[in-house]
Amino acid sequence: MSSDLTIRAIAAAETYPLRHQVLWPDESIEYIKLNQDDQGHHFGAFHNAKLVSVISLFIDGNVARFRKFATRPDCQGQGIGSQLLRHVLDVAREKGAQRIWCDARAQNENFYRAFGLEPEGNRFYRGTIPYMRMAKDL
Template identity: 45%
Template sequence: MEIRNIEKELAWQLRHEVMWPEKDADYVKLPDDDKGRHYGLFAENQLISVVSLFIDGSDGQFRKFATRVSEQNKGYGSILLNHLLVEAQQAGIKRIFCNARREKSRFYEKFGLAATEEMFTKDGKEYIIMERVFA
């Protein structure tokens, strides 16, 4: 297993397959993808999980966290998210946050993220903003 920085185009492929397969491929692209750090977890040279980190001063946001459906619930996403959190701290980020699908919020709590009061709905899916402040 290996985690490495990847090009945004590679992240787009897995994002589309996992997150919004019913939408056009462009739907998973972010306007600021050129500014992000994109990470991929590979097992046996197959891309299993992706996440993108966007840094703005001392704040960081991770977005478009996706794990291949056939590989979910095997710990790959947890390994990748732990890696991202270490990278964020090393980059000097004091607060990290994400827009979590409401049904996935318990997953993020395991990594020290707490729900905020901010929520929204996008394409019929409910999201809650979750954050963690590094000491």
Template identity: 45%
Template structure:
């Protein structure tokens, strides 16, 4: 299998702990798609049924959870999804509990996910970002591509980061 396929070819348990300046640690573990749904819905689509938080390919994607103590406070999913050379990794359904936003936990998760994709040989890391989150992603080196578009009435931009 090509190196870029390793991102989604493994189902090994991955774990990483980030120490926050306040000595609070975020532990990142691989989790199931089902474990992501409640937080996805609560943060991203609270006015829609939980089924709206499911996406095609969830069964083959890698899903990650950020835990503070025993509480799941952040989720994200990585999908093997194209790019110019077929080595792209797509981030989808990235959500952090609003009570924990602005504390660096989402940044820790994003840095971890980009590192995982890079280690696996992915050439491109991309996603569709809500317009309200552009500044967050730009601080991490992502740039917009194309024109603004809408999903369920909300403005989005395609963003990406070359990993090669």
């Protein structure tokens, strides 16, 4: 990806359109909002000043969790999400987290493994979509 990628903190509400479009397009916009959004750290990756990827980080003590990680379909496979995830791992470390985890869609397991996250526990489903918890020490 060229150097015209910017990653910065954004408001929770700025994540909603991409969360909806990429993760749950058949659900209502309310479905993609989290009760804890006001306690999270939300980040966006901007390519040519357009928001193309979002992620939300929640820290509880020394454990961090990232959620609602979404990259616009036409921008996937270009390293944008990887840069955004690396940024969030760094922020979690800076904020004192010693472990990080997520509920990953099973189809994305190899992506997360590339960052050192490993599956924990059994596969589970949200609707018809298989997920697995993945985690690593920071």
